[in-house]
Amino acid sequence: MLPRCSALSQSPPPPPSISKFLSDHPCLTMLQNPSTTINHFHQIYPHIIKTGITHNPIASTRVLSFCASPSGNINYAYKLFTRMPNPNLYSWNTIIRAFSRTSTPQFAISLFVDMLYSEIQPQHLTYPSVFKAYAQLGDDAYHGSQLHGRVLKLGLQKDQFIHNTIIHMYANSGLLSEAKRVFDERIELGDVVAFNSMIMGYAKCGEIDESRKLFDNMSTTRTSVTWNSMISGYVRNVKLIEALELFYNMQEERIEPSEFTMVSLLNACAHLGALQHGKWVHDYIKRNHFELNVIVVTAIIDMYCKCGSIENAIEVFEKCPRRGLSCWNSIIIGLAMNGREREAIELFSKLESSKLLKPDSVSFIGVLTACKHLGAVDKGKDYFESMMNNYKIEPSIKHYTCMVDVLGQAGLLEEAEELINGMPIEPDAIIWGSLLSSCRKHGNVQIAKRAAQRVYELNPNDASGYVLMSNVHAASNKFEEAMEQRLLMKENSTEKEPGCSSIELYGEVHEFLAGGRLHHKTQEIYHLLSDSSFTFED
DNA sequence: ATAGGGTTAG
Incomplete structure (x- = not known):
């Protein structure tokens, strides 16, 4: 060990650093803790104001970062941003990125345009969010391609992140040949994200065989996202058996399934009416302690409803710790579709009187469906009126x-x-x-x-x-x-x-075409059906 | 001081 350098100890102590003071401030360090929620923020915000540290650009960017994060609140973030006298590059990037993740990505794009007219110019870290916003819009690849042109002029297309978001944008807008062209430009990189975007793009356009070709011939290692994209692609294209098969392959290859995998499988089971398979997936979710987020719970409820097991659906709904609006909507629609219209209407009333949630346009589809099955004309009219007048839903x-x-x-x-x-x-x-x-x-x-x-x-x-x-x-x-x-x-x-349906018996899925005679037990089935003493309770 | 990409319900 060397002795302490004497020159250092002789130099005067450094001036107290304002940024050190700020970054150590308990309110700000708390914001950096990933477990801090928006409710915590509400509690500490008055303190932040009182100390006056929001006047400091470093502190206010910290607060902005928190509000713009997924656990924050985009409206606060926007308010903070507009109150910044001279937002720096970081602040611009943060607010644009935050909006690119919302359901209103147009704001990300218009902020980007504002940025172009501002003193701060975008740089390479800005672009992925903007392309992502265009991808989210899914239909405006015209303006997106103009931005693509700008990127080419600036020579930024070599940036892998930018390159991938451009592929994603074209693929998600259905411009597959454009996507493929950009994809081929740097195919030698074998970037798995680029492959995933292409697989999803093809699947979204119904070209599931193209997806599978890419999936099979990948020059790089598949990740769990790759598998999930392929599985959800199959489900989207109603190739349900293929989806289940691919899940078995995924397990053989020891790839960890995720919540996304579970949701796709549940959808496949719902489509097939495969109750035993669906139960197995539900069990698998419990055994492996997957996070029961709103989307997963909704998919479980929906699976039980579509498989005709409304009791199981109700149980999941009632035991659910954090019931999102979509859980309510699934169960209301499920009840309405399974001959339990009165309960559907009852739950809808409960939802109406709940303090935390209020019915949205999907909830109204549920009650109106119940009214339709009940033949309740006046009730139906009342709900329709109430939706427009009280809830202001178009x-x-x-x-x-x-x-x-x-x-x-x-x-x-x-x-x-x-x-x-x-x-x-x-x-x-x-x-x-x-x-x-x-x-x-x-x-x-x-x-x-x-x-x-x-x-x-x-x-x-x-x-x-x-x-x-x-x-x-x-x-x-x-x-x-x-x-x-x-x-x-x-x-x-x-x-x-021809109409097609499927049913699961003793854990095996059977598919039927209307008027079809392809099933191996066709003769037996038609014979049973023509026997008037046969009932489905048998 | 700090930062960017791809998956999911009705």
């Missing part, structure tokens, strides 16, 4: 479709038609189709004709309009016209896509 086409069903199922066909014609949004084939099926139920040929006409116009390739119309005629005993509709359908060669 009805979407889905809400209108629910109302058309509520009115139509009750035989109020004229009123339903008026509602469609008076909507401030463009009707689609689905809403006319739903009016059409009500006409079928009540044998109203006049309105049915108009509705069918609209369905043809809006979606000439969809056979359901023809089929429904033919059913309307059949229901009113006009068989010749019914036949005519079917012939028209053949002429336009719009074969109705």
